[in-house]
Amino acid sequence: MKKVAVIGTGVIGNGWITRFLANGCEVVAHDPAPGAKERTIQAIENAWESVEQLGLKEGASKDSLTFVDSIEEAVKDADLIQESVPERYELKHGVLKEIDRFAHSNTIIGSSTSGIKPTDLQIGLNHPERLVVAHPFNPVYLLPLVEIVGGEATTKEITNRASVYYESLQMKPMVIEKEIEGFVADRLMEALWREALHLVNDGIATTEEVDKAITYGAGLRWAQMGPFMTFHLAGGNAGMRHMLEQFGPALKLPWTKLEAPELTDELKERVIQGCETHANDRSVEELEKKRNEFLVKLIDLVEDYWP
């Protein structure tokens, strides 16, 4: 992959451009908004020091960027196309149809959509099979996660190829097999976000207090582990098995506006086995030691950089 087209240059599109440039790609961008090019150049300028610190690939240059006046011109020779126009179905779908019309038939089109199902985006395309969702996280040039979701027309070969592409951009692709609105990461984030809005709406906490409740608590742990391994470590030596016994009943309590699933034996086993497999023979004590070393450094880091 050498030449990448980026369609739509808002915060996300510009984040992609920076990542592509930092990884030695040649980028052709298109956005019809007045002043788009200048804003993109400024955005790259602001981000460049950070990507340099993380490490540039050979041949990486801020100058390998061209702005063109049409989608056709942007996509016609591209090896990968990244669509990042605003999150409105009609707009996105129209742009994707135009991309599809002018791109090589086997060029992968990645859509940055946060939650629209790829099957819905594939409707009416000439080559729907090469469209995947490739959903990144802000700031795109730093955060490694990208969710790869195929639609009904997408083949396994395409999601695999897409996964390899994005991995070559120093990302952590996560292929999601079952297509649902919001995919995986945004479902988790959106649950937290909606609960946070309820807390503010009900006058329980200010936005600053909600942020404080995360940054000085769970947020520190989630940087290293997600919710499952975090709870595995909170369960003492018996890990998640003990945790579910201890806090399973809380799933029935009004601790959030979100109804929990029934904690069946099957779900319990799935969660416990998942954590134990992930722990991979490392005892809770061993994992705790690693976590503690990490947290000590992270707490120092947070002190230096926030508020």
Add this chain to the structure above:
Amino acid sequence: MKKVAVIGTGVIGNGWITRFLANGCEVVAHDPAPGAKERTIQAIENAWESVEQLGLKEGASKDSLTFVDSIEEAVKDADLIQESVPERYELKHGVLKEIDRFAHSNTIIGSSTSGIKPTDLQIGLNHPERLVVAHPFNPVYLLPLVEIVGGEATTKEITNRASVYYESLQMKPMVIEKEIEGFVADRLMEALWREALHLVNDGIATTEEVDKAITYGAGLRWAQMGPFMTFHLAGGNAGMRHMLEQFGPALKLPWTKLEAPELTDELKERVIQGCETHANDRSVEELEKKRNEFLVKLIDLVEDYWP
């Protein structure tokens, strides 16, 4: 504050003991379980290197710990009492009544409960006014957050005094004025947790994938900022105002099992004003610069410590 009583020595109680010792307190502990003392000594041993790295207070010593055989003996001369018995109302309430009976009438009792309302815990106490929830986060000896929640009988003077106590333990106390089940931090965590269980239950993602979706994405940002400031920075120069325009409509979409509140003009303004006040005249660009410096270091740190 010099002498602290800790009642209940599971993962949380032992975390408290370590924090108290690291901050130069003398600790008297009680737990009727066989082998409790040995487990506590081991837990302190495992954690001590980390608290040393974060910095011990003058006079801090692992040896300033005594185990005693009764609640009476533990609490009678204490300046602060921390209750951390298992999360079952009847058990906690019984223990708190016994603590209340033997403690000095003006000694603050902090309950580590994750979600039981302090008003419910105060029922039948001789001096209910000095009972507050002081809810910590695992690992208690490292994570700074502690939620302070008073019940109906609690005076403002007591929550203030409690707040000063916990702050002197190098913690970040957050006083929550409105008493609700789950308080603030656990409501947020529980929303994420329940959504995560739904994803696993519905076969959308494995526990490992859920964890990956957090650790390589939002988790990195949440270590430094909570959900509100994170979105403020994702909104470009117009910050949260733009973000709500862009992603407000997504609140109606099935991106989580949790119903969102109505995004009224009042709620919008509350959220926007909250973020702008917190940003405190720092532009989004300025905050982004700080965030990027932080993320570069954090990403390096995560590489070193996980998996």
